[in-house]
Amino acid sequence: MAASASPTSLKLSRPSTAVSLLRHRPLSATFGVTSLSFRRHRDQPRRVVVLSMDAKPTILVSEKLGEAGLNLLKEFANVDCSYNLSPEELCTKISLCDALIVRSGTKVSREVFESSAGRLKVVGRAGVGIDNVDLAAATEHGCLVVNAPTANTVAAAEHGIALLTAMARNIAQADASVKAGKWLRSKYVGVSLVGKTLAVMGFGKVGSEVARRAKGLGMHVIAHDPYAPADRAHAIGVELVSFDEALATADFISLHMPLTAATKKVLNDETFAKMKKGVRIVNVARGGVIDEEALVKAIDAGIVAQAALDVFTVEPPAKDSKLVQNENVIATPHLGASTMEAQEGVAIEIAEAVVGALKGELASTAVNAPMVPAQVLTELKPFVTLAEKLGRLAVQLVAGGSGVKNVKVTYASARAPDDLDTRILRAMITKGLIEPISSVFINLVNADFTAKQRGLRITEERILLDGSPESPLELIQVHIANVESKFASAISDSGEIIVEGRVKDGIPHLTKVGSFEVDVSMEGSLILCRQVDQPGMIGKVGSILGEENVNVSFMSVGRTAPRKQAVMAIGVDEEPSKQSLKRIGEIQAVEEFVYLKL
Ligand SMILES: NC(=O)C1=CN([C@@H]2O[C@H](COP(=O)(O)OP(=O)(O)OC[C@H]3O[C@@H](n4cnc5c(N)ncnc54)[C@H](O)[C@@H]3O)[C@@H](O)[C@H]2O)C=CC1
Numbered sequence: 001m002a003a004s005a006s007p008t009s010l011k012l013s014r015p016s017t018a019v020s021l022l023r024h025r026p027l028s029a030t031f032g033v034t035s036l037s038f039r040r041h042r043d044q045p046r047r048v049v050v051l052s053m054d055a056k057p058t059i060l061v062s063e064k065l066g067e068a069g070l071n072l073l074k075e076f077a078n079v080d081c082s083y084n085l086s087p088e089e090l091c092t093k094i095s096l097c098d099a100l101i102v103r104s105g106t107k108v109s110r111e112v113f114e115s116s117a118g119r120l121k122v123v124g125r126a127g128v129g130i131d132n133v134d135l136a137a138a139t140e141h142g143c144l145v146v147n148a149p150t151a152n153t154v155a156a157a158e159h160g161i162a163l164l165t166a167m168a169r170n171i172a173q174a175d176a177s178v179k180a181g182k183w184l185r186s187k188y189v190g191v192s193l194v195g196k197t198l199a200v201m202g203f204g205k206v207g208s209e210v211a212r213r214a215k216g217l218g219m220h221v222i223a224h225d226p227y228a229p230a231d232r233a234h235a236i237g238v239e240l241v242s243f244d245e246a247l248a249t250a251d252f253i254s255l256h257m258p259l260t261a262a263t264k265k266v267l268n269d270e271t272f273a274k275m276k277k278g279v280r281i282v283n284v285a286r287g288g289v290i291d292e293e294a295l296v297k298a299i300d301a302g303i304v305a306q307a308a309l310d311v312f313t314v315e316p317p318a319k320d321s322k323l324v325q326n327e328n329v330i331a332t333p334h335l336g337a338s339t340m341e342a343q344e345g346v347a348i349e350i351a352e353a354v355v356g357a358l359k360g361e362l363a364s365t366a367v368n369a370p371m372v373p374a375q376v377l378t379e380l381k382p383f384v385t386l387a388e389k390l391g392r393l394a395v396q397l398v399a400g401g402s403g404v405k406n407v408k409v410t411y412a413s414a415r416a417p418d419d420l421d422t423r424i425l426r427a428m429i430t431k432g433l434i435e436p437i438s439s440v441f442i443n444l445v446n447a448d449f450t451a452k453q454r455g456l457r458i459t460e461e462r463i464l465l466d467g468s469p470e471s472p473l474e475l476i477q478v479h480i481a482n483v484e485s486k487f488a489s490a491i492s493d494s495g496e497i498i499v500e501g502r503v504k505d506g507i508p509h510l511t512k513v514g515s516f517e518v519d520v521s522m523e524g525s526l527i528l529c530r531q532v533d534q535p536g537m538i539g540k541v542g543s544i545l546g547e548e549n550v551n552v553s554f555m556s557v558g559r560t561a562p563r564k565q566a567v568m569a570i571g572v573d574e575e576p577s578k579q580s581l582k583r584i585g586e587i588q589a590v591e592e593f594v595y596l597k598l
């Protein structure tokens with residue numbers, strides 16, 4: 001059945017409200033001001049609708065944070081600074097918090113997310129390493145994790161260099177002996193750095209700053225990092241080498257990789273055996289990248305001459321730790337990021353990221369969600385709303401009992417597929433598909449995970465259109481296969497439920513249902529009626545709704561041919577009573593109808 005090309009439509013005028021990508025529920029004071037105008041209801045006064053106005057969010061800060069960051073947080077939220085909480089105390093408090101800010105000393109375990117019972121929306125790590133946060137659990141609970149990846153880079157690099165030089169010249173041991181009244185000049189003869197080879201393991205932000213500084217000390221610097229671009233290394237005169245080559249040639253090894261499954265205990269019995277005898281090791285990364293027992297053995301065997309450690313597998317390490325007590329080891333209590341400057345920097349960086357995330361903005365330092373540049377997000381914003389509404393509408397068209405398993409999303413755009421980032425759109429369609437039929441809250445963080453968990457397979461298809469790619473997208477279609485519909489006209493010729501939408505003047509519009517073309521703004525709620533096309537239908541439906549003061553915001557009729565079948569789409573601001581819907585269904589020409597909440 002072919003539908004007519006141009007649906008008839010009446011007028012709408014309505015500003016769009018803010019798009020929330022990350023929030024579960026409205027959080028801070030959110031004012032949505034809606035002014036409606038519609039020809040058929042000219043006598044109605046303009047209205048201002050306050051959508052919601054909730055209390056301030058609560059942010060728990062569980063470790064010391066710089067003052068400037070705290071002040072930023074306090075402008076927006078209630079801030080609870082509670083340090084040294086036990087795991088049980090943290091789990092108890094967290095159910096009353098919308099955000100949690102930690103450093104390396106707080107374990108944000110699965111239990112923390114479970115105890116939050118859905119309230120915790122963002123965990124901010126005031127620093128780089130997120131190995132103390134259970135990322136999988138965060139994602140499963142739809143909780144965004146953000147970090148502050150840049151503000152402590154220089155501090156960590158400077159600490160690495162401080163440990164390197166202190167170790168080479170026995171500064172810590174010599175200082176302790178002078179304070180103990182000794183004067184052991186021949187015992188503390190050190191080694192020179194100039195001309196020695198330093199292997200930087202992990203050539204990221206800290207690693208490359210260490211390399212730059214070590215070159216300034218006259219060292220020959222090599223680096224191992226399977227993911228670092230060679231040109232970045234060449235630019236500062238560093239050669240990238242294999243792991244084994246780094247171990248075999250280094251006089252000093254400085255560790256700067258994250259702690260991951262791949263880097264856990266990467267220095268172990270086997271790898272110590274590959275090192276040059278007398279090598280010296282600096283670790284400002286994470287204790288877990290070294291097998292600490294193996295390090296003690298390697299020191300005892302003379303393979304490792306000295307080690308300078310800022311980080312430990314368990315922090316603080318045991319008082320009688322053989323490693324810490326070894327006279328060839330110098331240790332600091334995880335001080336890499338602890339400069340006044342770095343702490344003010346990370347505090348501001350994390351406060352901005354957490355406040356932004358609580359406002360529903362996308363964070364550029366998100367660890368478990370797509371990072372989308374601000375200008376791409378601005379462009380996609382109306383399509384984000386459209387995507388969610390299409391998903392919401394499509395799933396409500398499915399007849400009860402038939403499970404949605406296969407959804408295809410088609411994006412038609414004149415932009416090259418690589419220029420269109422659909423991750424947010426897919427997440428919002430998923431949100432629209434799942435939320436109306438479950439109690440789960442979906443956001444950008446947990447959308448893919450939740451879809452997979454529910455056996456919902458979402459495939460995406462791009463259609464490349466001719467023409468000017470001014471807008472990122474022309475239209476989005478959502479197809480649901482292998483289901484029955486409670487509105488048979490929503491099933492297209494291909495046997496799937498199809499809904500299609502476009503953005504017009506910044507407002508999402510429904511432009512197709514099944515094979516019928518309509519044009520109705522997707523705000524408020526929607527009544528879809530299939531009827532025999534005949535005069536007076538709009539009036540009949542309109543007056544039933546008008547009788548109970550239900551405001552019609554938009555009407556559109558898509559028909560196969562004059563006086564044949566037509567689908568009428570009616571946008572309403574208020575929910576009509578069951579009685580009114582029944583009366584619409586009883587209009588003689590109406591063959592089927594459905595009421596949908598957008
Ligand atoms: N002690 C302290 O207070 C501080 C410690 N850190 C730690 O320093 C480390 C580095 O931090 P950033 O440089 O900011 O991170 P980054 O992400 O900029 O750099 C990490 C680098 O490690 C590389 N890498 C990943 N797997 C590797 C592997 N198997 N072998 C070699 N390289 C690998 C990555 O490609 C990346 O280039 C992290 O573990 C971080 O937690 C950072 C700041 C302060």
Ligand SMILES: O=C(O)C(=O)COP(=O)(O)O
Nearest residue numbers: 103104105127128129337
């Ligand atoms: O940023 C990092 O990765 C750090 O290790 C710094 O840890 P901290 O914030 O000082 O507990």
